[in-house]
Amino acid sequence: MKDARKDTVLGHAGRSPRDNHGIVNPPVYHCSTVLFPTLAALEASDRTPFDTINYGRIGTPTTLAFEQAVAELEGAYRAVNTGSGLNAIATALLAFTKAGDHVLITDSAYGPTRRFANDTLVPYGVEVEYFDPTIGAGIAALLKPNTSVVFLESPGSLTFEVQDVPAIAAAAKTVGATVMIDNTWATPLFFQPLRFGADVSIHAATKYIVGHADAMLGVIACADEASWLAVKKAATRTGTCAGPDDIYLGLRGLRTLSVRLRQHEESALALAGWLSKRPEVTRILHPAFADCPGHEIWKRDIGRSSGLFSVVMKAVPKPALSAMLDSLELFGLGYSWGGFESLILPARPATMRTATRWTDPGTVLRLHAGLEDVDDLIRDLDGAFTRLNNAL
Ligand SMILES: Cc1ncc(COP(=O)(O)O)c(C=O)c1O
Incomplete structure (x- = not known):
């Protein structure tokens, strides 16, 4: 047509x-x-x-x-x-x-x-x-x-x-x-x-x-x-x-891409919004958030978002990060993204860059919002923050 x-x-x-x-x-x-x-x-x-x-x-x-x-x-x-x-x-x-x-x-x-x-x-x-x-x-x-x-x-x-x-x-x-x-x-x-x-x-x-x-x-x-x-x-x-x-x-x-993306988008925005209010989180790296570099360009050219974004947390020692991530029930710890399932991954942008410097000392976590119920995902993250804080 x-x-x-x-x-x-x-x-x-x-x-x-x-x-x-x-x-x-x-x-x-x-x-x-x-x-x-x-x-x-x-x-x-x-x-x-x-x-x-x-x-x-x-x-x-x-x-x-x-x-x-x-x-x-x-x-x-x-x-x-x-x-x-x-x-x-x-x-x-x-x-x-x-x-x-x-x-x-x-x-x-x-x-x-x-x-x-x-x-x-x-x-x-x-x-x-x-x-x-x-x-x-x-x-x-x-x-x-x-x-x-x-x-x-x-x-x-x-x-x-x-x-x-x-x-x-x-x-x-x-x-x-x-x-x-x-x-x-x-x-x-x-x-x-x-x-x-x-x-x-x-x-x-x-x-x-x-x-x-x-x-x-x-x-x-x-x-x-x-x-x-x-x-x-x-x-x-x-x-x-x-x-x-x-x-x-x-x-x-491809046949279901649009309906899946709508949910990935909605859940990622809800998770990012919830994470932005956590005291452990210092920055949300999501193009729909005003402080994300290029947010205005995103608004001009793209205007929609998928399920992948990152957060910068206050720097946490490795054992506390392990306590946070090791016992997640719904979020999987793994590479790739874009599937129906939620994922989380620690990232180290400072080690990869050469033209610019990543100076933020915080711990970066990349999240993929899957298609699970978002309240359950939030409960899973809430438990993770409790374990993190108990381990500090
Ligand atoms: C932005 C981006 N491009 C390309 C790739 C590579 O895709 P594939 O795993 O299919 O080789 C990935 C994989 O994680 C990715 O995140």
Whole structure:
């Protein structure tokens, strides 16, 4: 439907019952070999190697359905699936860098993004420089004629600074740099960075798109044909692809993304509000809170929030932190996020930064608000604070 709203697109994108015996969901194709009826057909597929169903790794109706759905949500030309979120980040960076290039990455980026840049791109001859996530149009001063990529993550997934995508993209365009953004937190539902000047929007679909903590998946949405082809070529060269069942879980997750996110958003706001009144907490790092860096930009460009945020507490000794976190009943202590379950994770931003300094001596905890009853979640946290205080 022309001009359909996002919730409608979520329900219908990437599926065509009429072409599939009336069955609501697209079939899951398990595929390595694709057979050609004739030599001529086999040779013809070589002429459009990135755009033909010619081998399992290149694409199947299942992967194409997922990519089409994400592209539609992002307002992208096309998308490319990958085996994980980190795989998507690495593939996108490889697609647009070569020896001698200069790459700018936000200092708030997810740790493994930094590690890929430092430990793979740098030894291959790429100059990697980090920048203050609040830099905005000031990025112009860091751009060089050979800057090929500006990599954003907004908000930063540990410290939640919201970045000025339009200002950064406008500056990056003056040197022809590709602007890519890790858009996992906002999902394509709450933010479409390509509409704000980014060229490539990356998702760890492992998180909200899959939504049930049971699959690893990534996807790269590209603004135009040239950027799609660059990413598709990089994915093809490195053999990047996701398994069909995980792709299917991504497609299925999309159908309920909107209703799940509404609850994640509401619960996270309630938890953050409750935490902001705790005497143990000194700061809430949540884009919807006025003192979060980039809050005004969040209001201007995004306006909605998902379930992930951090709090800064007064510094607490390790044994007290262990007492607090070891006996939680509902919050799980673990990496990743975006599933139906609540999570909590101590973070140490000071150890990761190089362009800026994280000077707050407090203990940082990152929380993911799951879909449990929020009053029960609050009771779980209340018990945790009691144990913390008893251990001090
Ligand atoms: C912001 C962000 N981007 C990317 C990733 C990587 O995703 P995956 O675990 O699917 O590789 C993560 C994982 O935690 C993340 O938090």
